[in-house]
């Protein structure tokens with residue numbers, strides 16, 4: 001990441017301004033310091049005007065924080081805001097949640113209840129407060145308490161916070177790989193299932209013990225893990241909700257005493273803006289360097305960032321040392337992204353890492369093979385192209401070399417001589433480069449569209465803002481194009 005001027009991120013009608021140091025002057029919503037955005041549309045009245053919006057929530061319903069950067073906020077509004085922020089805090093402190101857990105775990109089985117509506121482990125003295133609520137009908141066994149990701153209802157906010165959990169196979173693949181590479185500490189950022197799997201594997205005594213710290217925004221995990229195992233954290237603004245106390249545990253964990261190698265693994269919500277995420281991960285890496293007195297300026301903390309393959313260029317722009325691996329990450333409760341082998345849809349989710357690709361051995365049983373030219377493991381269908389001098393496929397299918405384009409393209413694409421490039425056979429021929437995606441006018445491009453409100457292209461809408469309908473259908477079309 002560049003350490004110079006502010007980083008302005010392209011995002012259609014709005015850009016996010018990522019500051020190098022966390023912005024101390026940024027106003028706060030219940031999710032920590034807000035992110036700074038700038039309106040960019042050409043000819044728009046408010047072009048260039050900057051505003052703050054919630055870093056974590058894309059849906060107004062979850063957090064509607066909004067403030068013009070040049071807006072003067074009255075004392076009274078400031079107080080009201082602080083009150084609002086306080087009222088959004090979880091019921092208990094982390095410490096309280098965890099002592100409740102210890103008390104809960106010591107109760108006889110018949111006295112252990114989990115309130116499904118409150119998503120809370122409830123103690124016998126509290127039952128009467130939950131009589132009208134649904135309690136989990138199954139026993140809350142010790143085994144269940146070890147797998148909170150199964151006990152808790154996955155967050156299903158489609159826009160910002162859908163909790164897609166790894167299938168066991170992907171969990172074991174990741175842990176086996178990292179363990180073989182000698183890592184003994186795992187910083188799990190937004191990977192609660194991986195965290196719980198490590199703890200279970202440690203008890204089984206089969207593989208070397210790996211220590212793990214989970215950073216996640218989902219405070220429900222405070223009920224199951226102490227402060228040395230879980231910090232409530234926002235990965236879009238590098239904010240620790242318990243401030244110094246949590247930071248102390250986080251920093252303690254980053255220290256590699258006795259040569260225990262550490263690796264960070266993260267699986268952010270897919271709608272997430274890449275630049276703020278990269279900024280947070282850079283800050284984590286920087287803390288790791290300082291704490292471990294790493295003097296090599298180019299050294300980076302080992303990291304794996306799990307994200308869909310179509311974010312490759314944006315991730316590599318932030319982390320040029322990263323490469324994308326062919327491994328298709330499999331999810332359990334994901335309605336769309338399942339592994340191809342079982343006849344379900346192929347997963348578009350990949351690993352981006354600064355670890356050496358040749359060291360990450362992808363399972364042969366799932367069809368991956370080693371390409372000795374590229375020196376990395378690739379999908380079965382990803383054939384090496386001597387003309388491109390690489391294994392070009394991004395989606396796992398066999399791509400085809402087009403001599404006119406001078407590169408490999410998706411198998412469904414055909415070369416179009418009017419467009420001078422490869423495209424789907426039914427592409428809007430000759431139109432692609434001209435006109436507006438939003439209203440169809442040939443007189444301007446999308447960014448200058450006068451009928452456009454706060455349309456945000458690319459990966460996500462600006463948090464706290466409603467999206468233009470056309471933006472949604474365009475995003476859908478984009479998805480369709482990717483799928484063909």
Ligand SMILES: C[S@@+](CC[C@H](N)C(=O)[O-])C[C@H]1O[C@@H](n2cnc3c(N)ncnc32)[C@H](O)[C@@H]1O
Nearest residue numbers: 164165166190191192193194216217218234235
């Ligand atoms: C796509 S899920 C990944 C879960 C992972 N595949 C697993 O099985 O452990 C995204 C995770 O990031 C967390 N998350 C969402 N928004 C976040 C934020 N702003 N900061 C930190 N964590 C966040 C969610 O609670 C969720 O656990």
Ligand SMILES: [Zn+2]
Nearest residue numbers: 029031054063
């Ligand atoms: Zn917020």
Ligand SMILES: [Zn+2]
Nearest residue numbers: 115118130133
């Ligand atoms: Zn309840």
Ligand SMILES: [Zn+2]
Nearest residue numbers: 371374384391
């Ligand atoms: Zn190759």
Ligand SMILES: [Zn+2]
Nearest residue numbers: 385388401408
């Ligand atoms: Zn080629």
Ligand SMILES: [Zn+2]
Nearest residue numbers: 402405415422
């Ligand atoms: Zn072509």
Ligand SMILES: [Zn+2]
Nearest residue numbers: 416419429430
């Ligand atoms: Zn064409």
